[in-house]
Amino acid sequence: MLNAEILAIGSELLTPHRTDTNSLWLTERLNSVGIAVKLKTVVGDDEARMEESLRDALRRSDIIISTGGLGPTEDDITRKVFARVTGCTLTMDYDVLAEIRQRITSRGYEMTPNNERQALIPRGAMVLPNPNGTAPGIRMEQDGKLIVLLPGPPRENQPMFDDYVMPLLEKRSRGIRIATRVLKAAGIGESQLDDKIAPIYKQYSNPTTTILFTEAGVEIHLTATAESTARAEELVEELADLLEEKLENYVYSTRGESLEEVIGQRLLLRRYTIATAESCTGGLIAQRITEVPGASEYFVGSVVSYTNEMKTRLLGVEAELIEEHGAVSGIVAEAMAQGIKERTGATIGVSVTGLAGPGGGTDAVPVGTVYIGLADDVGVSNKRLVLPGDRYLIRWRASTIALEMVRRRYLL
Amino acid sequence: MLNAEILAIGSELLTPHRTDTNSLWLTERLNSVGIAVKLKTVVGDDEARMEESLRDALRRSDIIISTGGLGPTEDDITRKVFARVTGCTLTMDYDVLAEIRQRITSRGYEMTPNNERQALIPRGAMVLPNPNGTAPGIRMEQDGKLIVLLPGPPRENQPMFDDYVMPLLEKRSRGIRIATRVLKAAGIGESQLDDKIAPIYKQYSNPTTTILFTEAGVEIHLTATAESTARAEELVEELADLLEEKLENYVYSTRGESLEEVIGQRLLLRRYTIATAESCTGGLIAQRITEVPGASEYFVGSVVSYTNEMKTRLLGVEAELIEEHGAVSGIVAEAMAQGIKERTGATIGVSVTGLAGPGGGTDAVPVGTVYIGLADDVGVSNKRLVLPGDRYLIRWRASTIALEMVRRRYLL
Numbered sequence: 001m002l003n004a005e006i007l008a009i010g011s012e013l014l015t016p017h018r019t020d021t022n023s024l025w026l027t028e029r030l031n032s033v034g035i036a037v038k039l040k041t042v043v044g045d046d047e048a049r050m051e052e053s054l055r056d057a058l059r060r061s062d063i064i065i066s067t068g069g070l071g072p073t074e075d076d077i078t079r080k081v082f083a084r085v086t087g088c089t090l091t092m093d094y095d096v097l098a099e100i101r102q103r104i105t106s107r108g109y110e111m112t113p114n115n116e117r118q119a120l121i122p123r124g125a126m127v128l129p130n131p132n133g134t135a136p137g138i139r140m141e142q143d144g145k146l147i148v149l150l151p152g153p154p155r156e157n158q159p160m161f162d163d164y165v166m167p168l169l170e171k172r173s174r175g176i177r178i179a180t181r182v183l184k185a186a187g188i189g190e191s192q193l194d195d196k197i198a199p200i201y202k203q204y205s206n207p208t209t210t211i212l213f214t215e216a217g218v219e220i221h222l223t224a225t226a227e228s229t230a231r232a233e234e235l236v237e238e239l240a241d242l243l244e245e246k247l248e249n250y251v252y253s254t255r256g257e258s259l260e261e262v263i264g265q266r267l268l269l270r271r272y273t274i275a276t277a278e279s280c281t282g283g284l285i286a287q288r289i290t291e292v293p294g295a296s297e298y299f300v301g302s303v304v305s306y307t308n309e310m311k312t313r314l315l316g317v318e319a320e321l322i323e324e325h326g327a328v329s330g331i332v333a334e335a336m337a338q339g340i341k342e343r344t345g346a347t348i349g350v351s352v353t354g355l356a357g358p359g360g361g362t363d364a365v366p367v368g369t370v371y372i373g374l375a376d377d378v379g380v381s382n383k384r385l386v387l388p389g390d391r392y393l394i395r396w397r398a399s400t401i402a403l404e405m406v407r408r409r410y411l412l
Numbered sequence: 413m414l415n416a417e418i419l420a421i422g423s424e425l426l427t428p429h430r431t432d433t434n435s436l437w438l439t440e441r442l443n444s445v446g447i448a449v450k451l452k453t454v455v456g457d458d459e460a461r462m463e464e465s466l467r468d469a470l471r472r473s474d475i476i477i478s479t480g481g482l483g484p485t486e487d488d489i490t491r492k493v494f495a496r497v498t499g500c501t502l503t504m505d506y507d508v509l510a511e512i513r514q515r516i517t518s519r520g521y522e523m524t525p526n527n528e529r530q531a532l533i534p535r536g537a538m539v540l541p542n543p544n545g546t547a548p549g550i551r552m553e554q555d556g557k558l559i560v561l562l563p564g565p566p567r568e569n570q571p572m573f574d575d576y577v578m579p580l581l582e583k584r585s586r587g588i589r590i591a592t593r594v595l596k597a598a599g600i601g602e603s604q605l606d607d608k609i610a611p612i613y614k615q616y617s618n619p620t621t622t623i624l625f626t627e628a629g630v631e632i633h634l635t636a637t638a639e640s641t642a643r644a645e646e647l648v649e650e651l652a653d654l655l656e657e658k659l660e661n662y663v664y665s666t667r668g669e670s671l672e673e674v675i676g677q678r679l680l681l682r683r684y685t686i687a688t689a690e691s692c693t694g695g696l697i698a699q700r701i702t703e704v705p706g707a708s709e710y711f712v713g714s715v716v717s718y719t720n721e722m723k724t725r726l727l728g729v730e731a732e733l734i735e736e737h738g739a740v741s742g743i744v745a746e747a748m749a750q751g752i753k754e755r756t757g758a759t760i761g762v763s764v765t766g767l768a769g770p771g772g773g774t775d776a777v778p779v780g781t782v783y784i785g786l787a788d789d790v791g792v793s794n795k796r797l798v799l800p801g802d803r804y805l806i807r808w809r810a811s812t813i814a815l816e817m818v819r820r821r822y823l824l
Binding site for chain 2: 010011012013014015016019020021023024025027028031036037038039040041042043044045046049052053056060071072073074103104106107108109110112113114115132153155276278280281282283284285286287289290291293294295296299300301302303304305306307309310313314343344345357358359391392395
């Protein structure tokens with residue numbers, strides 16, 4: 001089995017405010033082709049330390065992957081240190097330079113001498129194109145070792161890694177294959193879910209099962225290893241089917257799709273359209289739905305009515321209703337859902353009104369109280385929740401539960 | 413200045429699902445007494461790698477702090493490796509053994525031979541009591557170096573560190589104190605910013621300067637060390653002032669506030685209210701504004717008009733205008749800003765219409781084209797941008813630039 005080592009570069013990763021998260025994603029990708037990560041190092045923008053770390057890594061690991069330090073500023077020294085350690089000369093790559101220039105000027109910025117440094121490439125190394133930023137990646141093979149330098153931002157390094165590194169790793173790691181499956185579930189607590197499925201997955205040592213709690217619900221990660229991809233897939237499929245059957249409607253996705261994507265597919269199929277009326281979530285549900293490309297096929301619009309007056313002006317909720325029941329109430333949630341449905345002409349209106357805090361809670365309406373309304377041609381309904389967590393989590397959870405309500409109502 | 417190095421021990425920290433977070437808290441504590449963290453390593457429960465990492469750490473750093481691997485199971489080998497590297501014998505500490513026994517039996521469990529291993533202490537080391545778990549910590553000084561082994565769980569290692577390590581560190585780092593400042597800037601590229609300020613910050617070795625690119629703009633991190641907190645503050649203040657002056661209006665925050673918070677403070681001060689009309693950002697701007705607690709004081713609402721029809725129905729944009737100029741145009745952006753201002757009665761209306769892709773681009777309107785509109789009592793204006801990146805980044809950048817336009821327009 002091949003060993004990999006990850007080097008996260010950047011002084012900011014040695015402060016109390018930031019931590020390396022790139023290595024998690026990279027580890028998953030490496031594991032998927034049967035490569036184990038044996039060590040991770042975080043080093044600052046310090047030439048001597050970085051050089052030492054890189055030399056140590058080259059001595060002990062088959063594959064070395066670094067992230068960060070490829071930017072245009074003076075403290076981005078990864079290229080330089082890397083060239084010194086591998087004994088390569090840095091040379092200007094004029095194709096890369098032209099691309100960087102084009103990128104920068106198209107954004108209305110001026111090209112500076114600093115930007116030119118990003119086109120310095122160690123001789124003999126392969127340039128990894130970066131469509132999402134100016135810093136290209138670098139890939140090199142030396143003495144049977146594979147060295148990959150990636151930029152820091154995930155948006156830049158992830159597609160780069162998948163396009164230009166994974167194919168190579170798959171070739172190198174011949175023999176062991178891994179198959180994974182992620183089941184996503186919503187509307188059920190982590191321990192409740194575990195109670196349901198533990199008797200099943202405990203009977204299997206391959207695939208292994210890991211249960212994770214995320215902002216968008218619970219994820220069940222299954223990983224199977226075998227001598228062939230087909231066999232690994234078979235193993236993972238068998239357990240996934242058993243778990244899905246046991247969990248019934250709680251599972252919304254078995255192929256990694258997000259809740260937003262699942263809802264989108266379902267609405268498209270039924271030719272339904274949807275609109276949201278949001279108070280405490282402040283546009284979060286609309287934003288999540290529209291993160292999916294092509295959402296305009298089924299999402300028509302949203303109103304964020306952050307004050308009582310706006311609930312009346314923009315959604316037609318009667319002022320007396322708010323007066324009598326309070327803005328955070330089931331009746332107002334229903335009126336908001338009905339209002340957005342009527343004003344947009346959408347098939348489905350979803351609404352959220354609640355108290356995300358930190359201030360404003362009372363005994364009757366504590367922080368975390370959220371009402372979700374749902375209106376369609378059949379009728380209108382609401383659901384009350386008291387959600388734990390801080391402002392951020394309350395807003396996220398409310399938006400997830402609203403989306404989950406939509407999914408449940410329009411199960412095929 | 414003393415250098416510290418942190419070793420996070422545990423194979424689970426080398427999986428895709430878990431990452432070391434102990435080091436963030438430890439870094440903050442170390443920094444507070446003027447000790448810099450120069451390197452962090454994550455190593456699994458692998459004797460050879462751990463031994464190598466510990467030897468390397470002892471060679472290059474004054475202070476070595478490890479977390480994890482002190483538990484009772486076979487794979488908790490930190491004690492053993494540590495004893496070998498420092499040349500100390502592990503001996504049974506009968507006081508510690510008695511405490512462990514008492515702890516375990518009082519919880520109704522049976523003492524196992526594995527538990528006894530936790531009472532093995534390197535000769536000459538100091539035992540750090542652990543009131544919150546069975547694994548005691550270990551502290552040792554050798555050749556002027558300080559080595560501290562802590563258990564993994566934060567609720568065990570944090571009180572232990574504060575009680576038995578911090579007092580020693582304060583003594584060792586006598587005098588040296590650290591002050592930090594974060595300047596945040598928007599509307600300027602990373603390298604353009606660096607060109608402007610490098611001639612200034614390069615003259616200073618104290619404070620040190622690090623520049624970071626984030627989703628919300630550029631951050632400049634300054635760190636000063638001095639014999640007293642007051643002097644460190646003075647040093648960091650001096651450079652911060654110079655940089656801020658040089659960068660003029662690009663700097664939106666000098667105390668770590670987010671762009672959303674800065675805008676909120678400014679609107680509150682002027683008693684202005686704001687509303688957004690969003691197309692391609694799908695509610696993202698509203699969502700960002702309302703992430704700030706108390707946003708209801710100045711944010712009234714938003715309309716997400718994701719189709720042409722909704723721009724007309726919800727915002728009163730004339731259909732002919734869209735027909736003639738296209739939905740992604742400056743004129744429509746202005747009409748949307750004007751429309752949301754009128755419909756909500758807010759002081760300021762901000763709008764975004766654009767094409768986030770991935771599909772739908774043409775030669776005239778390529779993916780990434782975004783128009784931002786701004787309407788207030790003075791008048792209405794728009795700005796055209798062609799943003800690079802994928803759907804996610806285009807939406808994020810558009811929302812940041814819209815917020816930045818608001819900030820610029822209402823500078824004090």
